[in-house]
Amino acid sequence: MTMDEVAEQLRADLQACAVEIALEIQFVVPEYARPADSAFSRRLHWVVTETARSFIDSLGHAEMDWKRLSEIYVATGMYEAQQGRSIERLHTAMRVGGQVACRRFIEAAKRLGWPFWTLGQLIESLFVLLEKLAGAVSQGFADANERIATERERLRGRLCDVLVSDPPGSREAIAELAASAGWPVPPAIAVVAVRKPADREVPALPATVLAGWYGPEPFLVVPASAVEATEEVLALSSGVRAAIGPAVPPHRGAVSFRWARRTLALIDREVIAERGVARCMDHVAAHIVAQGEELLTFAVDARLGPLDELPPRQRAVFARTLLEYMKCRDNAVDTAERLTVHDQTVRYRIRRLRELMGEEIHDPEHRTELLLILHAAVEFGLMSTRPARAPSLALASHLESPATG
Structure with missing residues (x-):
């Protein structure tokens, strides 16, 4: 028996075979179970029919052109990706189709008396085709996912811009x-x-x-x-x-x-x-100072001007000491720990600051304002950039003291 004769016998059973394969796929893969008159079911039946017809036409023709059928399966893989479904469902459907076809081949061989080698050649040809079509499905699925990912990244980039736009998007x-x-x-x-x-x-x-x-x-x-x-x-x-x-x-x-x-x-x-x-x-104070930095520069001149008699380095040290001292609620020991110096050094500096600035450093009415000014002076470096004034004689004698820390 020639393969052309086998093909003719299979062609007579084509429609019944396609119907059985489509129904079995919809039974095994629940996501594909749709009403018989739905567009999806009609498409599934058409793909199965075209696959069976192409397979039968290829029997005995080694030069068969599979381009059209491959394009159908590439498109099917793309469609599954676009619908957000897994490619595993499609591969399962193809395996089910192959199983039904093999079962019908065996039944036909018994009924029509095909020799064993004919049945073997049919099944081998079917496996080769299924492997070829699985590759086409995978190609279409991958191409579509790549396009989807590219488009999604474009949309995510657009969304980024919209979320930070001023004026804002609705x-x-x-x-x-x-x-x-x-x-x-x-x-x-x-x-x-x-x-x-x-x-x-x-x-x-x-x-x-x-x-x-x-x-x-x-x-x-x-x-x-x-x-x-x-x-x-x-x-x-x-x-x-x-x-x-x-x-x-x-x-x-x-x-x-x-x-x-x-x-x-x-x-x-x-x-x-x-x-x-x-x-x-975590840095609200720094932002407040930064927003009013120009005004605070004048405030440093007005409120911390007495420290200008100190050399720039000591001026910055004394300003930081006062800032930390006020943060520590006027506790010299805690301040010393924060500055990693002896607490007597802190007490000495506070006495000197009191001599320079008076009791203003303890004035509760201006404490918040002084803290803000000191923060600007220390954290923004406004003390070390100011020119030094010549110290008074009384202050000079204290600067020469070894207790300056």
């Missing part, structure tokens, strides 16, 4: 764009301003974090619930500097980004001591 626009990008909108976000060395790779971050790495001012948009985890990742990334803005509703990301950038600028100026990751809300 809640509706944000929700629509986030849905297209596959990003669940959280109740609150924090924007992180980032600076990394040019020769370093970007750190791997969770999918919930939106990254705008490649603009002039790189930043991240982080759900408020993921801030700690993101902070840990950034802290472990060598050479990366980052500042975390305050948590805000998603439509107010521009506010968080603005304060994150300002925090990063204070890190650059060494006003904020952190060299890795800093949180804006």
